[in-house]
Amino acid sequence: MKELTYTAAAREALTEEMARDATIFVMGEGIGKRGGNFNTTAGLFDLYGGVRLCDTPITERGFIGLAVGAAMTGTRPVIDFMFVDFILDGMGEIMNQMAKMQYMSSGRLTMPVVLRGCIGIGGASATHHSGNYYAMFANVPGLRVVVPTTPADAKGLFKTALRGYDPVLFLEHKSLLNTKGPVPEEDVAIPFGVARIAREGHSVTVVALTVMVNRVLQVADTLEKEGISVEVIDPRTVSPLDTDTICASIKKTGRALVVDEAFAPCGIGAEIAARVMETAFDELDAPVRRLNGAFVPTPYSPPLESVIVPSNDAIATAIRDLVRE
Amino acid sequence: MKELTYTAAAREALTEEMARDATIFVMGEGIGKRGGNFNTTAGLFDLYGGVRLCDTPITERGFIGLAVGAAMTGTRPVIDFMFVDFILDGMGEIMNQMAKMQYMSSGRLTMPVVLRGCIGIGGASATHHSGNYYAMFANVPGLRVVVPTTPADAKGLFKTALRGYDPVLFLEHKSLLNTKGPVPEEDVAIPFGVARIAREGHSVTVVALTVMVNRVLQVADTLEKEGISVEVIDPRTVSPLDTDTICASIKKTGRALVVDEAFAPCGIGAEIAARVMETAFDELDAPVRRLNGAFVPTPYSPPLESVIVPSNDAIATAIRDLVRE
Amino acid sequence: MEAELDLVLRLYRTMAAIRLTEERLAQSHQAGLVHGACHTYVGEEAVATGVCAHLTMRDSVFSTHRGHGHALAKGVPMAEVMAELYGRELGCSQGRGGSMHLFKPEVGLMGTSGIVGPCILQATGAGYSSKLMKTGAVGVAFFGDGASNNGAFHEGLNLAAIYKLPVLFVCENNMYATEVPMSYAAGNTDVYMRAAGYNIPGIKVDGNNVLAVYEAAGTAIKRARAGEGPTLLECKTYRTRVHAEGMKESGYRPMEEIAAWKARDPLKLLREQAMRDEICGDPEFDEVHSSVAGQVAAAHKQAVESPYPEGRDALSHVYYEVQA
């Protein structure tokens, strides 16, 4: 094990896979010599040159569409899009083309594209640099949607993305980029659709997404002292979504809360609640609860911004309430 | 009451409101002299001329963005987009701009835009002319999402859309366009967020969306003979979503099924299931069930197409199973 | 002279194959054999024919809702095109796509699309693959005048220009997008002139003259293969049938305009030119024509007799599946 930041871990996956597979190339704004707005490609230009680390004009639709055509003709594009808000201009290419291409060609074409970049609220980035949107992508058949929380998961899941044949949204919460954690020395590819039990517990199951995993872990430590033992589950990928692990935990705890910075309506929490009810109704001692970010665009000013994201206090209260229910 | 088709009813709302409000204009491909791909604007060009019935080039992003600017400066654009699949190219303008403009301007700007057009599977339209996507839009704060089933609702909800100040997705299932029904003579505007009880019953609550309402009503007639009394609820708008009416019905029946042609993951059914569980857990005698279209792009050939949409048989089976549970 | 005769008859054969297949499909549409939309290419055959004559199977073609002609010219068997519109398993997309979603990657037909625009970007992507892997392959996008006003045009052409990609952008300017005239929809109806904005060659050609298309496309493709970058080729042409089968000529375009373009039928023009240049005459053309007619009839028969896919086939290939 070595200690790496989240971004460094993902970059390690990228550079290792680029060394292994000459068909991988990266496109995005400032990902060439500059090494990426978030250092996602720092040093790679010198290793692999300008055709494999290709700077683009501000044409999100254009280069996503280009990636589709490239994947259809035998290469593996990685689109480094900076903020997920920007690729809304390319939603047509993602949903109508990329997601459907394998299906429409009956599997004769594959679509090994990775779309990677930032999500999340924080740092007064305001409303055009703070989308989450993984629920939307999870609503689209043909896409894989990956939301790693730890450096080790960032690396292992990125490897799986780069070795697979499906289009992958690889979404990195901006507050995680500089967090550090242990990363295995060996070549580990983590399969999609397998949740991680981030903490074992027996009073209540909390499913948390991306940055909220870390927040919930903090709260769980506090609650432990109150005698509440929280099991924390990090789904890691939301499409596919591992409800087996969640239901198994509920079998033990009888109660579940989903903590998610993203919007509630038709979100991941809704899907988890519905699936848990469908398959583990009789195990539930209380309804599955959701704690989400407020259903509003992201405001800029710190006192406004902090109100719209689930706080440690709100999480603790929600867990206490649920245990009491 | 008069008898009108769905499209004629919506058109009546449009022409009446255009007569009343000179700031309303319609944009889209072929909506001028031609009267719209689905006759949505037939006859209006002669009444209101080319500036208010404005044909466009194939620039979905462009004219949606134009609509945002127009609404900011005092007019009321209606975007007639043909198929919802086409406006994915304008998702950036919808989600980043249109949906957020009132919020970002602290209410000093309003955003009275109606985006209207077809959704839905049917008629071998294949995968680029059969999106549903209302769940996605319901995930976005700032948008209103309207999915009328009957001609009367199409007219009454369109009026509300044209008189309000929020951006509205007005989504018309292609299989409903030529269906007929009674429409009040008077000027009725139906408020958003109020579900319609399409059929009263006491054994089970079925929430159905758009075209599935009619299918469920047929099945309910059959099941009546088996002694199963189905209450059918049509939410009519999915953002806002009227869960009060749904929960009130469940109080009576103890059981609920959501029937929806659209994709299940993070769909409206998931949201309903989660909310029902949150607010009516103790009323439930069985888990809320979902019956959705298959999680696949829409295939063309009729035998393939029919497999992916909930059939009368599948609906009947799901209801029977739920009642037995 | 021999070579020219070969070429002329080869081009004529492809154009006839498109024409007769389309006419068969139009009939089939009336007969209810085609389940969804059907946009024919009648009148525009020279464009796909002249361009695709230069392509090998490693080159890839990306097309639009009006894609039957591109599919046939690229080498998709007639029966597979027809069977696709009839919704059969034999169809080149196994019945999943219909008229607007024709796929045959085996011959480089990388898909037609029901959405206007994306083919421009995808051809650019094919050019990128070619550059990265140094295959020498060319990406070709066929699209209409309507698509040229879409943002995808601007982004795609500029990307191909700055990366100097081996791409050919073929704008089939038939003067209308559905029923909206290009003269209404564009500030400047000469699409080829926009190439200057990207600093790439923009060529205008008579899209009903297959030899002219063939020559212009040849130059552009040679340029592409030589690593000199993309070309925008605008082919002025006309669809002589309605936008989509089942629609009416509602008066949005003058009858005289239609008649004038019918008089410039690309098959007829080629015959006349070959006659004028003394390359060959009606007998040779007629022979090709009737041989193609026989193929079309046989293909249609094969297509109608082929089975529908099984319903459960609808559920596979959403994600990658390890091939057995």
Add this chain to the structure above:
Amino acid sequence: MEAELDLVLRLYRTMAAIRLTEERLAQSHQAGLVHGACHTYVGEEAVATGVCAHLTMRDSVFSTHRGHGHALAKGVPMAEVMAELYGRELGCSQGRGGSMHLFKPEVGLMGTSGIVGPCILQATGAGYSSKLMKTGAVGVAFFGDGASNNGAFHEGLNLAAIYKLPVLFVCENNMYATEVPMSYAAGNTDVYMRAAGYNIPGIKVDGNNVLAVYEAAGTAIKRARAGEGPTLLECKTYRTRVHAEGMKESGYRPMEEIAAWKARDPLKLLREQAMRDEICGDPEFDEVHSSVAGQVAAAHKQAVESPYPEGRDALSHVYYEVQA
């Protein structure tokens, strides 16, 4: 001569207001008073100034991530711009927006945007409102060279062209999009040349010469008000600070280039020209300058002293609310 003196000092005052506000904001950024991003307009002041000098409050401006200058030139009070970046209630967006989301519809500043592109389309929409309601108002979009390669540029300019809308498209070509040079990102770096593709006037002007911008914008706006349609005005200019405060000059552009453009500082150029034309001299300019400096200091003080918004304010105005 009087009139000219007035104009010169008015333009100078606006440019100085932008310059000194930006420099104050840059300091404030270092001091941690600015919570998010901060893209300054230093070096480009002549563009917003020359254009907005023609606008009334009924005309509307749509801008980008680099929008402080447009806001100030359009009449947003300095204190409200600063307070917005400091996240205060006094801010023109009540602290909701920060640097990239400045709103003051009361004076026609219809918003800056963190997304590159949309302002082009929204200005087109403002032009459409003007046409429909016959108000005579003009919509103005300011955007960078980077935005000119985006599909929104193509769609917006063409729409404005075909509807003959009263819109002015101002491309601020500062030769870089973040650190990507325009010479890399565009097949043709002369953005004004693309106007020919839409059959509208495309004008190139020295964006550091405020009088040149003023004159060219005047012609274009007169044209717009006369119902003759849109104009594309390309202003060649340069940002002399980094892309966003906190970044470093990482070597993507030559130091000599920066120095050369600093030597062409728009405030200095205006002084020189006024001197050359014997309109006025340093004393008059210096007086304006120090009066503006005083305003900036006062505005900064007002902004820092104003309170933060209440957390619960974050939840209002997602949907229309009936005003009390």
